[in-house]
Amino acid sequence: MSDAPCDSLTESHWHDWLAWASEQGLALPDDPEFEQARRRVWEASEYVAISAARHPDVLAELIASGDLARTYGASDLATRLSARLEGVADEGALQAALRRFRRREMMRIIWRDLANLAPLEETLEDLSELADVCIRGALDRLYPWACAEWGTPRDASGRPLRLLVLAMGKLGARELNLSSDIDLILAFAQPGTIEGGRRPLSHEQFFIRLGQRLVQTLANKTADGFVFRVDTRLRPFGEAGPLAMSLPAMEDYYQSQAREWERYAMIKARPVAGDPDDIEQLMAMLRPFVYRRYLDFGAFESLRELKRLIAKELYRHGMDANIKLGPGGIREIEFIGQAFQLVRGGRDPALQVRPIRTVLALLGQRQLMPATVVTQLDAAYVFLRRVENRLQAYRDQQIHCLPEDGPGRLRLARAMGYGDWASFAVELNAHRRRVQEQFDAVFALPATETEVEDTPLSAVWHGDRDPTHELELLERAGFAAPEAVRTRLHQFRDTCMRRGLSARGQERLGLIMPHILCVAAGCAQPELALERVLRVLESIVRRSAYLAMLAEHPLILTQLIRLSDLSPWFADQIARHPLLLDELLDPRRLYAPLRRESLEAELDALLDQVDAEDLEQQMERLHQFAQGNQLRVAAADLTETIPLMVVSDYLTEIAEVALRRVLNLAYAHLVARHGRPTQIQGEETGFLVIGYGKLGGIELGYGSDLDLVFLHGSDSVSALTDGPKPISNEQFYARLGQRLIHMMTTLTPSGRLYEVDLRLRPDGAKGMLVRSLTSFEQYQNESAWTWEHQALVRARPVAGDPVLAARFQDIRRAILCRKRDPDQLRREVREMRARMRENLDTSGAGRFDLKQGAGGIADIEFMVQYAVLRWAADYPALTDWTDNVRLLDTLARLDLLPGRCVKDLTEAYKALRAAYHRSALREQPKTLSDDELRPERERVRALWQEWMDD
Known part of the structure; x- marks a missing residue:
């Protein structure tokens, strides 16, 4: 800004102050920068100029104290x-x-x-x-x-x-x-x-x-x-x-x-x-x-209406020049940030902050808005607030309108650092234009409001046409059973009315139902897709926030319908846990499941704001974490975005991350009350969680139980914890195991985290919940049955103390590498498999049990376990892995099984596992028609007879 003189009135105020200062014997700072600053202030603020003239001692004290400069x-x-x-x-x-x-x-x-x-x-x-x-x-x-x-x-x-x-x-x-x-x-x-x-x-x-x-x-x-x-x-x-x-x-x-x-x-x-x-x-x-517990997309609608009222008032008063309330003004930036806060603040406590610039930064970090947009909005906010302050600094008046007179415009432009109004106005208008563009994008009317009015199927939902014409519309759209669809729609509408759906809720249904009909009609199974989505709607119809979410984001509906068409499991998960609708908002996230490091970061964010003693909220957040991430895996699986063999990897990592966090929370809770156990093996908790079965074998499926065994590193019966209320180590670890099970299995409004099976622990259901690692080793050496050693093949540490984990691996390797009589081993494995098949095989009536049927998954698993126990003494590398596919690869690499056999078993195993996954997603019994996968099953049966039968 140039050093053009201030107007004569403000300069006269300065001369008044100088005269007073001279009378008091005060000298001005010998500093050109002070005079340059003074001229800028006197030009831009009549309030300061008059205050200095009327109360000269105040300015003198400010100068003398150095407060103006610090x-x-x-x-x-x-x-x-x-x-x-x-x-x-x-x-x-x-x-x-x-x-x-x-x-x-x-x-x-x-x-x-x-x-x-x-x-x-x-x-x-x-x-x-x-x-x-x-x-x-x-x-x-x-x-x-x-x-x-x-x-x-x-x-x-x-x-x-x-x-x-x-x-x-x-x-x-x-x-x-x-x-x-x-x-x-x-x-x-x-x-x-x-x-x-x-x-x-x-x-x-x-x-x-x-x-x-x-x-x-x-x-x-x-x-x-x-x-x-x-x-x-x-x-x-x-x-x-x-x-x-x-x-x-x-x-x-x-x-x-x-x-x-x-x-x-x-x-x-x-x-x-x-x-x-x-x-x-x-x-x-x-x-x-x-801040509502759920995602509250009704906030967009409410703020859209509030902005509409503000705009109407501004128009009535001709206040487009208002930089606070006018188009592209400060209020629009605040509305953008606060809309996201209202929608998501209940689920993400970090968004429960007040300064708008902090909110904008968080929206960028969470990828809720593009980083470039956040940068633009932040820059606009800073610019507009500086303009606002300069408008108000002139006479200490609460004004927000740009000046209309030439001198006023020039004064404002110069106060903002511009030589003239035109150059200032270019910058101002660019900021306001960008703000308005983003505001319009965020608060745009839902696509459903502008698109479905012309959709013929809108008449079917609203009942605007005669029944015959409605049936024709449904059939023309692609529904094979239009009468059944029309009847189901009427039934659904009647149910909504009986439940007292509000007028606004009815409006929202009127927006989303034609969209649902259009998308469902294009599915492979239109009637099934529609039925599954209607069940979801029936579970949320009285919760206006969810209807608002669907009305605001038709993309969610599209994803929900298409994935529900592929899997009733998917629709049922959403119906039971509507919070999961949030996962459908962003296809980039929905079809890109997270790996371990990202899972840990997401769980950190979910739990960071939860009080350490708020067990209910901790469990709620853990459930959200597991359910949301399982849903993403299912979406990627159903659309074949990820290959089958990594589906279990994703599901296993979700379970492990959740399990480790539950252990950490439970341990911290007990330590706060009783202190840490003393005289233990280990460098951290002295506690270890062993995963068996599908968890240990990295082969979890949808809805799989977790087979767990709890071990601790305390051998002293007299050792106590070191807190103010000490208890024995045994008591501490028993309570730790109990709390862990409670957090994993308790049924809450959002479901339970996982079902847990502890029957594989030493002595089974009669055994202690938590056992020392030393006694576990003794049991495995002296008392365990062969089937328990089979189970060890698929056992691995999944959470807990790393020192204990390393020792467990040594114990496991030593047990698996024992010398065994091959014939006796074969007989015992065969007998256990026969008992399992007799009790668990559901094959019959033209159906084949994927897991327990002859030639099924369990036969492959038992053959692999037999091979490991048979040869691990000579080939310790067989103890390196716990999953069947890599164990089969190892058997082939060591030339213990012919390559063709390994290839056949691996292909059969993958095919049977794929069918098992699909059955889970379709919520069907884990069986196949007798005609399906017959060559694979026959090959497994032949290999079983060759290796395992006398």
Whole structure:
């Protein structure tokens, strides 16, 4: 910006100050940068120029102290105000002191802002802190004066009650501008009556009077001006409601009577004064009102309507030049960020923050918005807030409209660093255009609203045509049984009406049902796809947020229908756990299952904000994690995005990550109470979880149980934990195992994490839940049956102490590498397989049991286990793996089995496993028609007879 002179009026104010300074014998800093900054400030702020002329001592003190050139520390303002208020004895003196303090600090803040000495975040923070300390400073004097006059309000225990002050809007977010109102809501902890005063006074009367005095102290305009204009209309019931309300009354209001826009306003609510315990109670009460447990896509609709009302008001007043509320203005940026907060904040507590720039950054980090868009919105926000501050700095007025006169435009452009209005306007309009484009994209009407009105199938749902024509439309669309479809639709509509579906819910159904019919009609099994999706809708139809989600995002519907067409399991998972609809939002995520490192990071994010003692919420987040990731694997599996042989890898990694986290949480809980076990083997927990069966063999399927064995590293019967409430190591590890099982298996509203089977532990169901590794080794050496050694082939550590894991591997290898009599081994393996087949094989009536039938999966597994136990003594490499495919590869590599046999068994195993997976996804019995996979099964039977039968 050039050094063009200030206007003559502001320059005259400067000459007045110089004359006063000369009389006082004060010299200006000999610094060209000071004069350059002074000229910028005087040109852009008549308020500072006049304040300096009228109160020259203030500017002199600011210059002498060096405060114009430095950033304040965290407690500077509070310390300075405390000194100013020392000795203040009445409300008149309090008001005067606060106003003079505010004048000094506003001159300082405006100087630093206009002179480009402070970045935007410092200016907003200083303004917000100034408001905070003035509120608290005023209340710290007014409260004891009120108690002396009326008596002290107390709770039932005698604790004095304080006024709770909740800052809203920009002050709540610590984003206050240079001449903003401060929006406040006042509350108190409990209703009651004050006794002992001149006359009884209710708590409500006391705190309303105190609140009135606080507002007057801050907002009354006196000879010294005002401190802050105060707006209390955001309180419950608005201007019709009491100025201060008890927490129970507020809770009742927000649960039953609050309007949707109040949720939006409460995002920025921040307590600035009050007892810490009462504040905690207030915020805990407000949190579920603002942030819903589920994804709340109704927020887009509500904010779209709110913006529509604002736009209508602006149009009526011709306020397109309003940089706050107008097109592409500050409010649109805030709406974008806060819409995502309302939708996702309940599921992602990190989004429960107030500053909009922090919110935008989080949206970029979570890939909810493209990084380039976040950068553009952030840059626009900084630019527009700087414009807003410069508009308001001129006369300390709360204005948001761009100037229309030439001098005013030039002054604003120069204050922003531009030589003329035209160059400034180009930059301003570019920012506003980008903001409006993004706002329009985020809040665009759902595609269903604009597309389905012309869809013929819309008439079928709405019943606009005669029945014959509706049947023709359904048949023409692709439904083979149009009469059955029409009947089912009527049944579904009647069910919705009986359940009392709201008018808005009916509107949303009217938007999504034609889309569902169109997409289902194009599926391979239209009637089945429709039926499965209708079952999902029946489970969510009374939960308006889910209908809003589907209406806002027709892509979710498309994914749901197509995947439900392929798998009833998929539809049933969504119906049981509607939160999983979130997984369908982004196809890039849906069809790209996560591997271990990414799974760990996702689980970290889910659990980071959960209290360490909140077991229910921990379990809820773990369920969300496992269900969501299993759904992604199924989506990728059904669409053949990932090959079959890695499906089990993905499912196994999900289970392991969940299991390890459950162990960590359970261990931390017990350590907090009892301390750590002492005299143990191991370097961490001294606890080990062994996975057997499909988990151990890295072959989990959809809905598989987890076969687990728990071991610990304590051999001393007298060893105790080292905490304040010590217990024996045995007790500690037993409780750890119990808590782990509880967290894994307890049925909650969102289901259970996993079913767990512990029958493979030593001594089976009669054995101890947790056993020492030493006794486990002894049992395997002295008491275990051959089938238990077979089970060890597929056993591996899946969670717990790495030192114990290494020792377990040594024990396992030693057991598996024993010398065995081949004939006796063959006989025992064969006999166990015969018993299993006799008890478990469901083959018959033209169906073949994929797992237990002769020539099925179990035959292959038993042959592999026999081979490992038969030859591991001579070939220890056979103990390196636990999964069947790699064990077969090892047998081939060692020339222990002919290559053709291994190839046949591997191909048969993969084919049978694929059929097993598909049966799970189709929720069908794990059987095949006798005609299916016959060559593979016959080859397995032939190899069984060759190797295992006498």
